Amino acid sequence: MDYQSEYMSKRCTPQQAVQLIRDGDWVDYTQGITFPQLLDEALAERTGELADVKIRCMFCLKRPQILEKDPHSVSFTYHTWHSSQIDRRDVNEGRAYFAPIQYSHLAEYYRRGMAPVDVVMMTVSPMDRHGNFSFACNPSATQGALDAADRIIVEVNPNLPEAYGLGGDFIHISDIDAIVESDVPVLMAPNPPVQEIDKKIAAWLLPYLKDGMTLQIGVGGIPNALGMLIADSDLKDLGMHTEYLSDGCLKLYEAGKITNRRKELLPGKGVYGTCAGSTELYDFVDHNRALLSAPIEYVNHVDQIRQLNQFVSINGCLAVDLYGQVCSESAGLWHISGSGGQVDFISGAFWSPHGQAFLTMPSTYTDRQGIVHSRIQPFFSHGDIVTTVRAIAPCIVTEYGIAELEGRTTWQRAEALIAIAHPDFRESLIRAAEAQHIWRASHKR
Ligand SMILES: CC(=O)SCCNC(=O)CCNC(=O)[C@H](O)C(C)(C)COP(=O)(O)OP(=O)(O)OC[C@H]1O[C@@H](n2cnc3c(N)ncnc32)[C@H](O)[C@@H]1OP(=O)(O)O
Numbered sequence: 001m002d003y004q005s006e007y008m009s010k011r012c013t014p015q016q017a018v019q020l021i022r023d024g025d026w027v028d029y030t031q032g033i034t035f036p037q038l039l040d041e042a043l044a045e046r047t048g049e050l051a052d053v054k055i056r057c058m059f060c061l062k063r064p065q066i067l068e069k070d071p072h073s074v075s076f077t078y079h080t081w082h083s084s085q086i087d088r089r090d091v092n093e094g095r096a097y098f099a100p101i102q103y104s105h106l107a108e109y110y111r112r113g114m115a116p117v118d119v120v121m122m123t124v125s126p127m128d129r130h131g132n133f134s135f136a137c138n139p140s141a142t143q144g145a146l147d148a149a150d151r152i153i154v155e156v157n158p159n160l161p162e163a164y165g166l167g168g169d170f171i172h173i174s175d176i177d178a179i180v181e182s183d184v185p186v187l188m189a190p191n192p193p194v195q196e197i198d199k200k201i202a203a204w205l206l207p208y209l210k211d212g213m214t215l216q217i218g219v220g221g222i223p224n225a226l227g228m229l230i231a232d233s234d235l236k237d238l239g240m241h242t243e244y245l246s247d248g249c250l251k252l253y254e255a256g257k258i259t260n261r262r263k264e265l266l267p268g269k270g271v272y273g274t275c276a277g278s279t280e281l282y283d284f285v286d287h288n289r290a291l292l293s294a295p296i297e298y299v300n301h302v303d304q305i306r307q308l309n310q311f312v313s314i315n316g317c318l319a320v321d322l323y324g325q326v327c328s329e330s331a332g333l334w335h336i337s338g339s340g341g342q343v344d345f346i347s348g349a350f351w352s353p354h355g356q357a358f359l360t361m362p363s364t365y366t367d368r369q370g371i372v373h374s375r376i377q378p379f380f381s382h383g384d385i386v387t388t389v390r391a392i393a394p395c396i397v398t399e400y401g402i403a404e405l406e407g408r409t410t411w412q413r414a415e416a417l418i419a420i421a422h423p424d425f426r427e428s429l430i431r432a433a434e435a436q437h438i439w440r441a442s443h444k445r
């Protein structure tokens, strides 16, 4: 059978396609912009008919219909590998469950059967003349799920940007069980506005950045502020090797700062593992030969990052204790985000010959009652999730400066962290450090 005939024989309505789902299945919705919008709606219509179907997704950009239509989990239980802003309330109120990961390991969790997957449902670009459907704009860990899945259903959407990929970025028609056609707009990721405090934090990073270095920047207002500062600086010939291609990265391209010319690995190409943002970003990704996507197991792996001579990684965190433990996922037991690739990039940056990793946060958090709390805490005592263990904690940045933690003793860490805490909390932190026996007698009392 030629590919067109095979396509026509597998083409069906979303309602027909989701008949492939059976009781007890684990169904993977992949991630971000490859989330299967029409298939999710059709599956949600089977609420009450199916039993014990487990759905997984990562970095969800739209609340799944299976949650909207089945809020009491009669048929579906929803799980997320990376709690996004959209998932947060459902996770905290018990309608959804978080699954912690190290992002570079995720594809292997699927392949090794640690994360069972019966069905993959995902959005792809239209078929080429060779029978391939691309998802190169967002390879993430999807190849692992596809390798493990028993049934594969694709939602073909011509609006998905057509990108160039290094591998793990397409699926052949012979491996597909059902094809659904769609024309819905591509999901977008919110672009956090830059606040004054973000600019202050980013300004501390600027002296650490050098011409020719390769950058990884994560989510949030601070990376966006940094993008703006770099765009206005004299820095030149930067490289991009990043997990997440965002509007922050696009700003750097638009300012002409990223050329990838001096990058040791894949020179000339800006490398990324997942992409989500604005329509401008998708337009930039579309058929852009200066960009190359690759699976997260490649992008985030230390084997690649160590080949980059000056690799600088900048990600966000939520709180740090005086021992240098870093929480990036919760505020006490209130779940906020996921570990994602934070630890991957800290390890990778360490092995880059002139590499450095930074974790950024404002020094305080103001709660809904207007009470100001220090994000630098004596010790974690309310269930805060440790994302980065103290042994590998890198440089921590607040609006008051940078605390370099690697290789430092407990008293040096306490001293460095108190120095970047909000001044209103420094005295109480010193008293706590004394009580915890991590404050040297010769220090300020
Ligand atoms: C995509 C990548 O980042 S790639 C690389 C590595 N991956 C990671 O580092 C993953 C872990 N890091 C992250 O997810 C992010 O950097 C974060 C969550 C730590 C920080 O992200 P930001 O967007 O800068 O955080 P922000 O300060 O806006 O806080 C996020 C939310 O938590 C809330 N929050 C923050 N601190 C607290 C607190 N102490 N108590 C209650 N809520 C809090 C904020 O109000 C905000 O809520 P909203 O989204 O409803 O507005």
Ligand SMILES: CCCC(=O)O
Residues within 6 Å of the ligand: 059, 082, 103, 218, 219, 243, 244, 274, 338, 339, 340, 341, 342
């Ligand atoms: C897709 C985002 C994952 C991360 O934060 O690392």
